[in-house]
Amino acid sequence: MDNGGPRRRGLKPSGAMEGKSSAKKKARTAVPATASLLTDDLILEILSRLPARSVHRFKCVSPAWRDLIADPAHRKKLPQPLAGFLYNTYHRPDPRFYNFHFAKVSGAAAPPVDPSLSFLPSDEYWYVDQLDTCNGLLLCRAHMLPSSPSGDKNTRVESHYIVCNPATGRWVDLPPHPEVPPGGRIFARLAFDPAASSHFHVLQFKDSQQKEYVTGVNIYSSQTGAWICRESRLVEKISLFTGLASVFFHGMLHLLGLLYPMNMEDDAVLVAVDMEGQVWNTIRVPSGGLSFGRIGLSQGCLHYAATPLATDDKKKKERKKKKNDTSTVWCMKDYDSKEWVLKHSVSKDELRSITGVDYKVAAFHPDRETIFLDSYDVDTLVSYDMQHRKFHQIRSLRENRATLFVPYVPLFSDSFAGADGQ
Numbered sequence: 001m002d003n004g005g006p007r008r009r010g011l012k013p014s015g016a017m018e019g020k021s022s023a024k025k026k027a028r029t030a031v032p033a034t035a036s037l038l039t040d041d042l043i044l045e046i047l048s049r050l051p052a053r054s055v056h057r058f059k060c061v062s063p064a065w066r067d068l069i070a071d072p073a074h075r076k077k078l079p080q081p082l083a084g085f086l087y088n089t090y091h092r093p094d095p096r097f098y099n100f101h102f103a104k105v106s107g108a109a110a111p112p113v114d115p116s117l118s119f120l121p122s123d124e125y126w127y128v129d130q131l132d133t134c135n136g137l138l139l140c141r142a143h144m145l146p147s148s149p150s151g152d153k154n155t156r157v158e159s160h161y162i163v164c165n166p167a168t169g170r171w172v173d174l175p176p177h178p179e180v181p182p183g184g185r186i187f188a189r190l191a192f193d194p195a196a197s198s199h200f201h202v203l204q205f206k207d208s209q210q211k212e213y214v215t216g217v218n219i220y221s222s223q224t225g226a227w228i229c230r231e232s233r234l235v236e237k238i239s240l241f242t243g244l245a246s247v248f249f250h251g252m253l254h255l256l257g258l259l260y261p262m263n264m265e266d267d268a269v270l271v272a273v274d275m276e277g278q279v280w281n282t283i284r285v286p287s288g289g290l291s292f293g294r295i296g297l298s299q300g301c302l303h304y305a306a307t308p309l310a311t312d313d314k315k316k317k318e319r320k321k322k323k324n325d326t327s328t329v330w331c332m333k334d335y336d337s338k339e340w341v342l343k344h345s346v347s348k349d350e351l352r353s354i355t356g357v358d359y360k361v362a363a364f365h366p367d368r369e370t371i372f373l374d375s376y377d378v379d380t381l382v383s384y385d386m387q388h389r390k391f392h393q394i395r396s397l398r399e400n401r402a403t404l405f406v407p408y409v410p411l412f413s414d415s416f417a418g419a420d421g422q
Helices: 016-035 040-047 052-060 063-070 313-321 348-355
Strands: 084-090 098-104 125-134 137-144 159-165 170-173 185-192 200-207 216-221 226-231 238-240 247-249 252-259 268-274 280-284 291-298 301-308 326-332 341-347 359-364 370-375 380-385 390-396 401-408
Touching (some): 040 063, 098 125, 098 390, 098 401, 137 185, 159 200, 185 247, 185 252, 238 268, 247 291, 252 291, 268 291, 291 359, 301 359, 326 348, 326 359, 341 348, 359 401
Antiparallel strands (some): 125 137, 159 170, 200 216, 216 226, 247 252, 252 268, 268 280, 291 301, 301 326, 326 341, 359 370, 370 380, 380 390
């Protein structure tokens, strides 16, 4: 007899225990039944459009999905997590040269990078300087073997840029870049987004001996195979930091700099340049007194971190009075607005109470609420979970470190535009 009460869909009215058992059975079979409708190729196509962190989580769906994602044959299609950092140390006894190293992060499944780049022909290149990374590609400057005896002080060493993929061992030599006036300063950065195009750009910024601010840029495009020269269109005079990493985002290369003449207190800005050298923008970053700045890309947003610089005791007391003794992390949730939102802050005293030494922000994790810290006092790399305020020491770094410290996310695709099968 029906008592007029509501009936649960899918359950038999003969008993609650039987209904619960039936519901559990259906729940257990729901995922495999749905997953069986998807072919491996379709699953890979879907996963290839997701960020690396999401792909990693989908390993928990089932053993079949775990094996599918972990299969080395599928690395070419799937986004990869952060593998570690490339950094350099001063070469002894000749400080003109650097030694290069790779620091693997904990839990990284990707194979370590060979910092010697042994796939490059040693019989052609005398010395290879690593300059920058961007989405799996590495920008280098190759110095050719001298044509005359090495003892000749007048021998001019020719050099050119190389873009390579350390994960696949493929590379391309770039044609000679435009000449720079004697005494001028140049430095180059790489721009590449495989989600948008297989082509890359190399931007070589320049200033003159008389002007300590950026005056123009030479841009190489792998699509055209040629360099173009552009004068700076900045209204302000800005000196770019040559030793810091850049960020390629929204089709623009972002670099950190200071307004010229340098005040060092609150004149830090971002310079953004498009790949044609036609659009030059400046973005002010949050000011906080004398600090070490770092930019990065994390979870699809531009990030900026400021760490107060270590100074004498008198200046430390002055900073504390002004509440400028705190490391801050900012993100730009809406790029079009150019507005920074404070994401996290931690005082130097809190950091020191936990770690025993002073740290500065060195890099941002691309997929997590995590930053990487580099110590002033000891050669260690530490990760800091901003959400749970937890530290984890990753590894010790080599002594005599120089300026290069760039994140590396491997790219396992067969080729990139311009690579000619070497």
